[in-house]
Amino acid sequence: MSKIEKVEVLVTSPGRNFVTLRVTASDGVVGLGDATLNGRELAVASYLRDHVAPLLLGRDPARIEDTWQYLYRGAYWRRGPVTMTSIAAVDTALWDIKGKVAGLPVHQLLGGRSREGVMVYGHASGHDVASLIDDVARYRDAGYQAIRAQAAVPGLPGSYGVRKGAVYEPAATSLPDEQLWDTGAYLRFAPQYLGAVREEFGFDFHLLHDVHHRLTPIEAARLGRALEEVQLFWMEDPTPVENQDSFRLIRQHTTTPLAVGEVLSSIWDVQQLITEQLIDYVRMSVVHAGGITHLRRVFDLASLYQVRTGSHGATDLSPVSLAAAVHLDTTVPNFGIQEYMGFTDETGEVFRSGVTFSKGMLDVSDAPGLGVEYDDEAAARFPYEARYLPVARRLDGSVHDW
Template identity: 80%
Template sequence: MSTIERAEVLVASPGRNFVTLRITTSDGVTGLGDATLNGRELAVASYLRDHVVPLLIGRDPARVEDTWQYLYRGAYWRRGPVTMTAIAAVDTALWDIKGKVAGLPVYQLLGGRSRDGVMVYAHASGNDTAELLDDVARFLDEGYLAVRAQAAVPEVGGTYGVRKGKVYEPAASALPDEQPWSTEAYLDFAPTYLAAVRERFGFGFHLLHDVHHRLSPIEAARFGKAVEDLRLFWMEDPTPAENQEAFRLIRQHTTTPIAVGENLSSIWDVQHLITEQLIDYVRTTVVHAGGITHLRRIFDLAALYQVRTGSHGAGDLSPVSMAAAVHVDLAVPNFGIQEHMGHVDGVDEVFRTGVRFADGMLHPSEEPGLGVEYDDEAAAGFPYEPRYLPVARRLDGSVHDW
């Protein structure tokens, strides 16, 4: 019987920090899992290296579900982003191994294709409305069927989502960047630039917008109502999800669809939101919600309540996670859309992935497993660099939700 012989925690920073778990079996088969928790990477690396890896040696790599339960129930301390990201890395690596042993891409192990490709959305942004419109045009020209639009609020220097380079990367400094925020200015401005996008480009594509937890429930209701005629695909994270009943208030005032869940880590975190139909899209991810095994469980629950998937896919998800996401997206019946931000220069030197973009969709590798390889030699040239996500402060100096 094949057993797990080695598990390595690999940390590299090709433009941004990634933590990768590589599991090797006694038969020489390797599997990769993403263990990146943006801004808290070393917490997961330590959890894996010090507490999980010793438990894996000698285990049967084929027992994916049993290993998931062993790491989750056996730890006693359950849930939370560090624990669930570590479990996700193990789970994803074991699915990668299972696909390689079977000689099949992972999506075939999940039941095969439910669609021909995975529709994705791009990230358009600008320092003003004119720049945003030019960016939207660029992505539409590249063939995207869906675009998220964000623009800097005038005279507020810390607006979320406006990139400075090729790819939006908020974790960019050794200490947190403290950014100003004005809810009032945002509520006045955001509907105007979203309207400008529709006025110039029409309704022949999907338009998305990320509020990024910045509004109170009634403010979010006001925003959703103000943009109803623009037919947003969704407004993302309109208010923090800790108070989930807040979404019922938003529902009472607007028909703009709601997407939530990128920073939630288990089925229990989203159970109420789904079963009460307080959201339209669940944004949990392979890497932060317990891997392929647990993400599929979340998506199956969502399907019962006509909630569709819309997984987070920012640059802090390594190509391992993106490949795993595409395999899951391809198989589940209630797929909605997949975020696709791309990665900064250097990432493709460390990770070789078979995922490709065409006609507004991502397509997985047909190689056995996930179809991703890790280059140790290239990774050695990108040592870890401490980086933090920003902190938002209101104009009076008080800390706000970033």
């Protein structure tokens, strides 16, 4: 019987920080798992290296479910992003190993294809309406069927979601960037620029928008109603998700679809949102929600209540996570959409992935496992750099949700 022989925690920064878990079995088969938690990467690296890796040595890599339960129930201190990201890394690496041993891609182990490709959405942004329109046109020309639109609120240069370079990356070096926020200005401006996008391009593509937890429930309800004319595919994270009853209030005032979940890490975090149909799309990701094993449980629960999937897929998830997500997306019956932002060329030097993009959709190769390889020599050229996500402050100086 094969046993886990080696567990390595790999930290590299090819354009941004990534933590990767590499598990090697006694028969030489290697599995990769993503363990990246943006702005708190080293906390997960330590959790894995100091607490989890010793528990894995000598275990049977084929016993994925038992290992998941062992790491979750056996830790006593359960849930939370650090713990669930660590478990996800192990789980994903074991699925990668299982696929390689079987000689099958992971989606075949999960039941096979439910679709030929996975629809994704890209991130268009601009410092004003005109530049946003230009960026939406760029995504349309690239074949995207769904596009998220964000524009800088006049007078607020740190507005969320506005790309500065080729790839949107909000994490900054040294200490957190402190950005100003004005809810009133945003509520006045967002319907204008989203309306301008529809006026320019029409309704033959999906339009998405991310509020990023910035509003109170009644403010979110007001925005949702104001945006009904532009027929959003979804309004994402309209209010902080800690008080899930608040989504009931939003539901009472608008029919704009709601998407929530990228900061949540377990099925219990979204249980009420799903079973009471307070959301339309659940946005939990493989890397932050306990891996393929646990996220599949979330998606199965969601399918019972006509809630569709819309997994987080920003650049703070490595190509290992993206591949795992697309394998799962390919199989589940209630798939909705997958976030996709692409990666820097430097990231492509470290991670070689079989995931391909065509006509607004992603597909995975039929290579065994996840189909991702890690290049140690390339990774060594990109040492870790401390980076933090921004902090938002209202105009009066008080801290607001970023």
